[in-house]
Amino acid sequence: MGRLSIWGGETGQRLVLSLNAILNEMGRARSDRAAVKNAIKILHDREPLLYSKSSAETLRKGYYKARGHYGDSPPPVPAKQSPEDRWMLLLQQWDSSLGPAQAAKLVQDVVAIADWRRKHIGDLFDILERRTSWNGDPKRKADQIRAWFSKMAADRRYWPRVKQPPPDRDRDSVLALLRHGPKSKIELAQALGRTMPAVAAILTRMLKSGDIVRVAIGVFALPGTEPHVLTREAILKVLTDAGGEVTMAAMCAATGKPKTSVSAALDHLKGLVVRVRRGVYALTGSGAVTHGWARDEILTVLKPGKAMTQAALIAATGRREGAISSALKRLLSDGEVDRVRHGYYVRRSQSRN
Numbered sequence: 001m002g003r004l005s006i007w008g009g010e011t012g013q014r015l016v017l018s019l020n021a022i023l024n025e026m027g028r029a030r031s032d033r034a035a036v037k038n039a040i041k042i043l044h045d046r047e048p049l050l051y052s053k054s055s056a057e058t059l060r061k062g063y064y065k066a067r068g069h070y071g072d073s074p075p076p077v078p079a080k081q082s083p084e085d086r087w088m089l090l091l092q093q094w095d096s097s098l099g100p101a102q103a104a105k106l107v108q109d110v111v112a113i114a115d116w117r118r119k120h121i122g123d124l125f126d127i128l129e130r131r132t133s134w135n136g137d138p139k140r141k142a143d144q145i146r147a148w149f150s151k152m153a154a155d156r157r158y159w160p161r162v163k164q165p166p167p168d169r170d171r172d173s174v175l176a177l178l179r180h181g182p183k184s185k186i187e188l189a190q191a192l193g194r195t196m197p198a199v200a201a202i203l204t205r206m207l208k209s210g211d212i213v214r215v216a217i218g219v220f221a222l223p224g225t226e227p228h229v230l231t232r233e234a235i236l237k238v239l240t241d242a243g244g245e246v247t248m249a250a251m252c253a254a255t256g257k258p259k260t261s262v263s264a265a266l267d268h269l270k271g272l273v274v275r276v277r278r279g280v281y282a283l284t285g286s287g288a289v290t291h292g293w294a295r296d297e298i299l300t301v302l303k304p305g306k307a308m309t310q311a312a313l314i315a316a317t318g319r320r321e322g323a324i325s326s327a328l329k330r331l332l333s334d335g336e337v338d339r340v341r342h343g344y345y346v347r348r349s350q351s352r353n
Contacts, residue, residue, distance in 0.1 A: 012066030013074045018043055019063055020072070030072060036060060045101060083122050084111065090125055095142035110149045113156070120159075124148060127162055137208060170194075170202045171211060175222070178212060182221035182228075231257050231265040239273065239283045248279045294319050294327035299336065302347035307340050 019039050020030065028035035040059045054062070066074075088103040098106075110121060128141040151158045170192070177183055177191055189199040203220060206212045215221045216228030234255035239246055246254075251262050266273060266281065274284050297317040302308060308316075314324050328345060331337035338348050 012062060013070055015059065015063055016066045016070055016072075016074050017076065018047065022046075030067075036063065047104075087121070087125050090129060091142055091145065094128075094138040094145075098142070106146070106149070110152065113149065113152045124160065124162070130168075171206060174202060174206060174220075175211065178220065178222050182215050182219050182225060185218050185220070188220070229255075231255065231261045232268055235262065235265055235269065236272065236283075239281065245276050245280050245282045248281070251281070294323045295331055298324065298327055298331060299347060302337065302345065304347050304349035307344040307346045309343050310345070313345070 019036065022039040022042050023030055023032075023035060026035060026039065028039075030036070037056065037060065040056050040063075043059070044056070084107050087107050088100065091103040091106060092098050092100070124145065128144060131141065148160045151160075173192055174188060177188060183191075185196065185199055185203065188203070189196050192199060194202075203212065207214065207220075210223065212220050213223050213225065215225055219228060234257065235251055238251055238254045242250075248259065248262065251257075252259050255262065257265075266275075272284055273281050276282050294317065297319065298313055301313060301316045310321070310324060310328065313319075313328075314321055317324065319327075328337060332339060336348055337345050340346050
């Protein structure tokens with residue numbers, strides 16, 4: 001029963017779950033003993049810190065004992081992170097080129113070297129995790145750990161003389177301000193009473209360390225904040241989802257943007273978006289009937305040297321009297337149309353400009 005207690009606890013539970021997951025990836029049955037042996041080899045590579053000290057035969061016997069205790073499908077093991085797991089994750093965060101196996105090997109080596117000070121190894125990782133120098137470059141933290149470990153390997157009596165870093169008050173102040181919502185660089189500089197270059201250095205450091213994210217040009221927020229969406233992109237999404245005509249009011253409501261921003265963005269979307277009629281828009285090629293602008297239709301109908309009455313323009317364009325009257329006033333003001341006599345209009349020729 002003494003041996004069963006080893007595999008009847010969390011160790012056996014975790015072993016069954018890990019090997020079952022590998023067998024499922026291989027597409028092999030749990031009853032396939034050859035597949036179990038291959039799965040154990042894979043497990044040694046994936047989780048060396050947990051299983052490197054146990055032989056393949058020990059794990060194979062333990063697997064069957066644990067299955068006899070838990071059955072084929074034990075309940076999930078509550079998540080619990082060991083110090084070694086945390087050190088591995090930190091190394092991978094600091095140096096993206098490190099894979100799980102490489103990070104595990106590095107941690108294994110330092111544990112073997114500094115076993116007499118094992119409980120203090122975590123202090124080195126804690127100090128580097130809080131360090132804000134090096135302009136927030138995480139790769140330098142991984143390099144520093146490697147340098148310390150190399151010296152420990154050369155001299156077993158060596159231990160780094162490091163001090164706890166002072167509190168990063170600038171970081172804490174920025175985080176406190178961003179808890180109330182995104183802030184621009186100017187707003188942060190004013191609130192902190194710092195110069196723009198000083199705030200830029202603080203923000204660069206915090207961006208590299210992942211403490212904050214940039215949600216728009218010059219605007220920063222806490223991780224998890226929805227990124228800023230350009231008005232143009234928001235309009236195109238609304239029109240695409242609608243698949244047809246959308247009013248200005250509907251676009252403002254769907255994008256959460258003011259009318260002035262939507263109107264200005266539409267000016268930059270000519271060719272992608274067409275004006276169907278006053279206050280109504282659609283994507284180009286969506287099949288919506290485009291009536292265009294009244295002034296454009298007047299200029300198409302009017303010819304230099306050929307006068308037309310307002311009534312004739314209404315009949316030719318199919319527009320209402322108010323739309324034609326308003327468009328003619330603007331065209332007269334812009335100098336594109338001339339009134340030759342009362343009620344008669346003609347398009348101004350280019351030679352008269």
